[in-house]
Amino acid sequence: MSANTPNGIRLSRRRFLQILAGTAGALVVGVRVAEAGEPPLPPEWLGNHFQQLGAYVRIDAEGNVLIGARDPDTGTGVATALPMIIADELDADWNRVSVVQLGLGVDAGNNGQPQWSYGRQRGGTGDSIPAAWADLRQAGALARWLLTQAAARRLGIAADRLRCEASTVIAPDGRRVTYGSLVDDASKLDLPRQAPAPKPPERYTLIGKPVGDVDAHAIVTGQAKYAIDHHEAEALVAVLLHCPWPDGSLARIDTAPALAVKGVVKVMHLKPEPGQPPGHTVIAPAVAVLAENTWAALQGRDQLKLEWKPGAATSSGALEQQASALLDGDAAPTTRVRDDGDVDKAGKHAARRLEASYYQPWLAHACAEPMNCLARIDKDSARLVVPSQAPQQAWAVVQRLTGLAPERIEIRVPRVGGGYGRRLDHDYVAEAVMLAKAVQKPVRLLWTREQDFANDFYRSASVHKISAIIDGKRNLLAWNQRLASASALSGRGAPANRLWSSEVLPDQLPAGLVPNYRSDWYALESALPRGPHRATPHLSNAFAVESFVDEIAHLMREDPLKTRLRLLGEPRAIALKNGGVLDTGRLRNVLQLVADRIEWKNWLRSVNGLGLACWYMDGAYVAHAIETSLQGDKLGIERVVCAVDVGRVINPLGLEGQVAGATLDALSTALNLAITYKDGQVQQRDWKDYPLASMAALPNSVEVIVVPDDAHPPTGASFLAMPTAAPALANAVFRVSAVRVRRLPLMKEFQRLS
Amino acid sequence: MAPAQAHGVPVVPDSSIVPEAVRNGIDVEINGEHFVHTGDPQMPLLWYLRDLLQLTGTKYGGARGENGADLVLVDGKPVPAITLPMAKLDGKTVTTVEGLAAHDGTLHPLQQAFIDEDAIGCGYCTPGWLIAGVDLLKRKPQPSDADIDQLPNTCRCGCQTRVRAAIKRAAAGKAGQA
Numbered sequence: 001m002s003a004n005t006p007n008g009i010r011l012s013r014r015r016f017l018q019i020l021a022g023t024a025g026a027l028v029v030g031v032r033v034a035e036a037g038e039p040p041l042p043p044e045w046l047g048n049h050f051q052q053l054g055a056y057v058r059i060d061a062e063g064n065v066l067i068g069a070r071d072p073d074t075g076t077g078v079a080t081a082l083p084m085i086i087a088d089e090l091d092a093d094w095n096r097v098s099v100v101q102l103g104l105g106v107d108a109g110n111n112g113q114p115q116w117s118y119g120r121q122r123g124g125t126g127d128s129i130p131a132a133w134a135d136l137r138q139a140g141a142l143a144r145w146l147l148t149q150a151a152a153r154r155l156g157i158a159a160d161r162l163r164c165e166a167s168t169v170i171a172p173d174g175r176r177v178t179y180g181s182l183v184d185d186a187s188k189l190d191l192p193r194q195a196p197a198p199k200p201p202e203r204y205t206l207i208g209k210p211v212g213d214v215d216a217h218a219i220v221t222g223q224a225k226y227a228i229d230h231h232e233a234e235a236l237v238a239v240l241l242h243c244p245w246p247d248g249s250l251a252r253i254d255t256a257p258a259l260a261v262k263g264v265v266k267v268m269h270l271k272p273e274p275g276q277p278p279g280h281t282v283i284a285p286a287v288a289v290l291a292e293n294t295w296a297a298l299q300g301r302d303q304l305k306l307e308w309k310p311g312a313a314t315s316s317g318a319l320e321q322q323a324s325a326l327l328d329g330d331a332a333p334t335t336r337v338r339d340d341g342d343v344d345k346a347g348k349h350a351a352r353r354l355e356a357s358y359y360q361p362w363l364a365h366a367c368a369e370p371m372n373c374l375a376r377i378d379k380d381s382a383r384l385v386v387p388s389q390a391p392q393q394a395w396a397v398v399q400r401l402t403g404l405a406p407e408r409i410e411i412r413v414p415r416v417g418g419g420y421g422r423r424l425d426h427d428y429v430a431e432a433v434m435l436a437k438a439v440q441k442p443v444r445l446l447w448t449r450e451q452d453f454a455n456d457f458y459r460s461a462s463v464h465k466i467s468a469i470i471d472g473k474r475n476l477l478a479w480n481q482r483l484a485s486a487s488a489l490s491g492r493g494a495p496a497n498r499l500w501s502s503e504v505l506p507d508q509l510p511a512g513l514v515p516n517y518r519s520d521w522y523a524l525e526s527a528l529p530r531g532p533h534r535a536t537p538h539l540s541n542a543f544a545v546e547s548f549v550d551e552i553a554h555l556m557r558e559d560p561l562k563t564r565l566r567l568l569g570e571p572r573a574i575a576l577k578n579g580g581v582l583d584t585g586r587l588r589n590v591l592q593l594v595a596d597r598i599e600w601k602n603w604l605r606s607v608n609g610l611g612l613a614c615w616y617m618d619g620a621y622v623a624h625a626i627e628t629s630l631q632g633d634k635l636g637i638e639r640v641v642c643a644v645d646v647g648r649v650i651n652p653l654g655l656e657g658q659v660a661g662a663t664l665d666a667l668s669t670a671l672n673l674a675i676t677y678k679d680g681q682v683q684q685r686d687w688k689d690y691p692l693a694s695m696a697a698l699p700n701s702v703e704v705i706v707v708p709d710d711a712h713p714p715t716g717a718s719f720l721a722m723p724t725a726a727p728a729l730a731n732a733v734f735r736v737s738a739v740r741v742r743r744l745p746l747m748k749e750f751q752r753l754s
Numbered sequence: 755m756a757p758a759q760a761h762g763v764p765v766v767p768d769s770s771i772v773p774e775a776v777r778n779g780i781d782v783e784i785n786g787e788h789f790v791h792t793g794d795p796q797m798p799l800l801w802y803l804r805d806l807l808q809l810t811g812t813k814y815g816g817a818r819g820e821n822g823a824d825l826v827l828v829d830g831k832p833v834p835a836i837t838l839p840m841a842k843l844d845g846k847t848v849t850t851v852e853g854l855a856a857h858d859g860t861l862h863p864l865q866q867a868f869i870d871e872d873a874i875g876c877g878y879c880t881p882g883w884l885i886a887g888v889d890l891l892k893r894k895p896q897p898s899d900a901d902i903d904q905l906p907n908t909c910r911c912g913c914q915t916r917v918r919a920a921i922k923r924a925a926a927g928k929a930g931q932a
Contacts (some may be wrong), residue, residue, distance in 0.1 A: 075876025075911045219877035220865040222811020222851035229810035295801040368878040417878030449816030664912030687820040696903035
């Protein structure tokens with residue numbers, strides 16, 4: 001895990017890990033795999049005084065435990081939560097646990113293919129915790145098993161009579177053996193034939209307890225190193241100027257003035273490689289200025305004399321008109337995503353009918369740490385520091401561009417300054433590798449904020465047009481949802497009949513709750529690159545759906561809480577198309593919890609406006625209740641309550657932070673944020689154009705309610721609280737002002753309408 | 755040595771011990787240490803810190819430092835480091851996030867309060883919040899919510915409510931307490 005280990009030893013250690021990993025990938029831990037037919041490795045290959053108990057755990061003779069965090073931490077807390085899972089299973093003393101962020105674990109597999117020695121390594125995608133629950137517990141359990149076996153031999157007591165606590169094995173007669181004193185013996189044991197069973201939940205000592213971020217001290221002292229903070233001797237700094245038209249090209253360039261800047265070494269032209277999908281190559285034609293330091297590179301960039309050949313003169317306004325025309329016309333959808341019952345027939349018995357359209361803008365990722373990469377490409381090896389959410393994907397880009405053997409590519413992934421899906425793409429890695437190869441020196445690539453805003457893989461704008469049919473008894477008979485957007489999957493290898501899947505979910509509310517339900521998707525074309533974005537497609541769909549449910553309640557002159565509860569019906573499990581289950585009881589529960597906390601019974605009388613929304617995703621449930629005030633024409637967010645049911649909670653402190661954080665991000669996004677483009681160019685260039693909410697615009701606190709639920713396995717929660725914040729806000733704004741905001745960002749639309 | 759070079763005549767020292775010439779440059783104190791910058795006086799402090807001193811706690815946020823990630827204290831006042839050319843720093847005292855703790859490692863109460871409240875998202879913009887918060891607490895030891903509202907920083911992770919709690923905790927003298 002030390003980057004400074006001499007190369008030979010590093011490779012040996014990798015070989016060691018490969019033996020460890022065997023064919024079962026991340027699940028196998030241990031010091032020696034007898035079946036592999038390999039002799040035990042000399043201890044010095046493991047580091048001087050560490051004994052390694054698998055790819056994730058090392059214990060030294062003093063009993064200090066080092067646990068590896070495999071998934072990148074983009075601010076989601078997985079670098080804390082994942083090691084907690086291992087540490088609890090290992091019965092390690094958390095006070096003596098150090099966490100190290102693992103780099104990419106890659107070894108030589110068969111036929112030059114990579115073998116991932118740590119198993120999956122992906123962060124910010126909402127699935128780190130459930131995946132860790134499935135396999136990391138076993139990593140901890142196996143290490144504990146080895147230590148217990150070693151203690152049993154030493155004490156002459158059967159292993160099943162021993163118990164473990166705080167890095168100590170304890171015998172029934174009170175004798176205690178510390179883990180540190182056992183590692184040497186434990187490392188010589190054969191692995192069990194069967195994986196040792198994980199602990200019964202009642203014996204958890206760490207899981208479910210509040211634990212602060214493992215990197216907190218390093219962060220508050222400025223010592224935490226993000227990728228952007230890494231240096232390498234002789235490295236050149238590369239600053240880019242991308243073509244402002246994603247589909248434009250470089251027409252003319254005079255590099256002389258840039259090269260005349262002191263410290264500037266080289267100016268290079270980069271182009272997207274034909275045939276490579278988005279995220280695997282340069283995002284747009286670009287000119288790179290390489291210099292001895294950042295300031296020289298920036299000055300060189302400012303001196304570039306160049307002309308771009310423009311791309312198509314499209315605009316976000318024109319795209320919206322196109323979307324509206326599609327949805328207002330009678331053209332067949334690109335894909336009929338779901339069609340339950342008979343929506344057309346239900347319409348013939350309509351007692352009441354309601355229709356509304358919702359517009360949501362393009363969004364940028366706006367990661368705090370801009371795109372960057374440190375790349376050192378030597379003849380037979382590569383070493384990179386990458387702010388990545390998916391280092392295996394980064395590896396694929398490096399491997400393709402260098403042709404190096406899998407294990408000759410080292411990728412380190414320090415803590416990442418925000419991801420939100422942007423760093424599932426690795427265009428910036430391709431740029432750094434291309435430049436480092438060309439100059440034959442390490443390159444520190446830095447995107448300026450302007451580049452970050454102007455050349456993103458954006459979230460597409462969308463228009464939802466929803467109609468509903470309600471019978472005389474206030475039952476929702478039919479729901480017909482039509483959505484137009486530019487698919488995030490275009491050009492990324494998905495077949496045409498799957499392009500909808502990044503835009504809408506076949507199981508989203510209220511599917512399964514309405515007898516006649518239809519969901520149609522209409523494809524829009526846009527030259528703007530798109531890609532994964534935080535909580536898509538939940539975010540846009542929840543805003544439309546949960547706003548519209550409120551509009552139905554208003555039409556029926558009913559309390560929107562009642563409308564929602566009737567729609568959800570009795571607590572029951574509804575099978576989903578994707579194989580999961582919607583538990584209406586759990587959804588009702590979070591909804592009721594926020595309603596009770598915000599004193600919903602006052603919703604009609606309150607001077608302020610109260611708004612609700614609920615949603616579910618991937619086995620987790622969320623609801624928001626928001627209270628807004630209106631003084632003159634000034635909207636205020638007075639109170640925000642969020643309840644979540646994520647199954648078993650690993651780290652309640654981390655969870656609460658994620659829920660509050662995603663709530664604030666969603667509010668900030670809904671209030672003021674939009675990407676627009678005109679004449680084919682994105683118009684936002686800096687924070688002033690894309691103003692994240694100020695402290696003053698956000699609520700002073702977010703009241704988070706976590707449902708105690710040990711009956712269900714843990715789910716991811718990093719963006720669970722995103723989808724419901726905006727519709728709860730819009731519903732509250734309607735209560736306080738009678739202005740129904742159907743277009744985001746909310747503030748601009750509110751001012752236009754009021 | 756500069757005049758000798760100007761005449762193109764190498765000076766042969768008559769002793770093997772050559773005193774280092776007094777370097778003309780920008781004299782700046784950073785976290786209690788003296789530095790003399792002899793490079794481009796227009797280089798912004800941010801790149802001087804990050805590239806030359808490798809003090810990387812101060813983060814790049816954007817061309818004008820609008821999100822507060824690059825705030826530093828210059829003679830005690832918070833300023834975005836990217837907006838300050840080195841030329842303006844002669845004789846000034848700069849404190850970065852690395853300089854907030856005491857020399858023995860004792861954290862500033864606000865640093866400790868950030869840990870206590872787990873007031874960290876991705877952590878990239880945290881140094882900027884700390885600088886702004888330290889300045890606020892110095893000006894207003896008991897800041898109101900309205901005072902805290904004036905902090906210039908932004909954060910996409912949504913750490914604001916916990917930052918607010920951390921500032922209040924530090925103000926109440928409860929940093930490091932349960």
